[in-house]
Amino acid sequence: MSAQAQMRALLDQLMGTARDGDESRQRVKFTDERVCKSHLLNCCPHDILSGTRMDLGECSKIHDLALRADYEIASKERDLFFELDAVDHLESFIADCDRRTELAKKRLAETQEEISAEVAAKAEKVHELNEEIGKLLAKAEQLGAEGNVDEAQKVLQEVEKVRTKKKDAEEEYRNSMPASSFQQQKLRVCEVCSAYLGLHDNDRRLADHFGGKLHLGFIQIREKLEQLKKTVLDKQERRNQERLKRREEREREERMRKRTRSRSRERRRSRSRDRERERERRRRRSRSSSKDRRKSRSRSRDRERRRRHRSRSRSQSRPRREHSHRSSRDRLNGRAESRRSGDRESGEL
Template sequence: MALRETYTPRGEQRKLVENLLGKGASLKGDSIDVSILDPPRMCKSFIVGKCPYDMLDNTKENMGKCPKWHIEKHKLIYETAKESGIKMPRQNYELDYMNDLQHFVGDCDQRVRIAEERLDYSEADKQLLNDLARTVENLEKTISITSEELNVVQEEKRDMQRSIELNEELQKFILEKETVSERYSATLERLNTVGQQKLQVCEVCGAYMSKVDNDRRLADHFLGKIHIAYAAMRNTLAELREKHSI
């Protein structure tokens, strides 16, 4: 009866190397060519840590497949070279990884600022509502006057050209009133919704949260894949900035 092979971390690494590079292959510090990792098309985030594209996969913020290469063999080469003390460009590519994280976190911070500005409606939106209501009122008066003049011209049948012009103006005013009315309704609905829900913006992922949510709904948010992804990106970015004094 054959003895079952004993599990060891070194044995598992050997199996992984053989699966990726072929049976009998090995990675030794003095035989590793790290130049294979340097091409710009190589995803440094993937080989150093976690690629943000992968972290946001299957979420509402899914941006599709990363445009750079994700190759397991290269990740293994990187990890083995690092363990062997082999220095690679740009602080073992950690500066490239940091740049990728800064891009994603920076975009998220911008969304947070925009979302917070949308919640700050107190004076600006009140003024907007007043302006829209006043515009609708003026358009209603204009429509009434134009309609009356059109009726007079049509009844007297004295000026067909003027009748056509008045009808075109009337339709234009009616369309403009409908557009402004729709904008007024949408603005009012948004203000009512925001006021009722007492929304706030999550500073980690940029999502809207209700201040009156129960503990379960808050837990669902904080355990959501998007929130966890951005929290991890921010933590890793902070660690890299501290490590490299940036």
């Protein structure tokens, strides 16, 4: 890649698709189905294994560093859950790799000479020590390239210790089987990248394998897959907790609304009862007032009747008294007249 292309890629990675105001690039969003979500998360096997003997070629989906920059900016503001797509992609790829590994093991079992379980265990021990030596040598080379010379020397000292263990393991393995069989190359399939490893591979071959781009690429993919799985689980757990919290808040709000409605209904009932009691008191007062008025009217009518009766009685009794008075006077006058007449008659005699 030229220096100019590297600068463009760096600007894309830093500023995204809008760095030049190019509308044609902005038409494709990072959320588009055509965009590789594994690329956005920097774990697409097509990128990682590029240039190895297992180069997968160009990815069928869009790879763009500017879109990755857009995604990284957007992912800081909200969860997009692109990890789910990446997990599905990487799981499918690793499953294919594991199938190839099992198939290679099966072919080796069919082609290599049968050995006893004891000899197989000793051969496996040699393979394990070879793998440890290869990893340590690759680590020492990496530390040396980074300038950590002291750390690299410590790792090389560990390599010497493992080499001693390997020499002893090879001696045990050689003594457990015929010399003709020992000279045959015993192969083993690498559990990480499914490549073949020889029992008698030298340190350089082991270092090249375990420090090579293919093996390290598969390690990166497998580690990224485990990391994404953990991220997905954490996000799902956090999402479930948030959903549970929202549900609890809704339930609490609903309980509060129910209590509020219950209190409102109780207050309405209380006010209704108060109004009913007030109406009842008014009705009782009204009935009492009506009774009092009726009693008052009745008493008034009784008084009026008595008054009228007395008035009629007085009216009727007055002529009788006058007649009685006149009769009494007449009788008195008659008696007086009779006496006077008697007196006159007595005088004449």
